[in-house]
Amino acid sequence: MASAKIRKGDSVVVLSGRDKGRTGTVAQVLPKEGKIVVEGVNVVARHRKPSQQNPQGGIDRFPAPMPVSKVALADPKDGKPTRVRFEEKDGKKVRVAVKSGETIDG
Template structure:
């Protein structure tokens, strides 16, 4: 498995699906499943029965995981860009393919 090109806290653009074109922040990355959870994107509704912990029950809405190929790192122009790795000053850093800008330090 390769290194994660998208990390927690990154601003991403959704490339395909019902939320195509929307942006959000990565809340969680699951590298083994190749999935990410993005804030406010891919909302799934679960109908919950009343329990002792939740006596009201009702509909629980939360973000569901997306495949990592459906998201792209948001560039300065708000459009998705691919990511590559380069070694600069002896450190491995992520670089935006479109602009060549270093993403992390």
């Protein structure tokens, strides 16, 4: 299996949609669906009826999954969006930001 270009804990920038330009940290990666969950981005509201577990009911707000193609990794140097390439350093496969050449991990 190929290594993922965006992983849990990475800082990403949203490229399109209502949250365009916002940055956040990846909370969850859903590779089978090709989606990710980013903290504080793509927040949706669900109106919940009162139930046994939640007798108050109310409005739940939480980040919904969004397509991976709508985000780009934030460059470690300046925080702007960048693409990712893989290089081998010291016998290890590491991710490198295309814009600045900075190593992202490893």
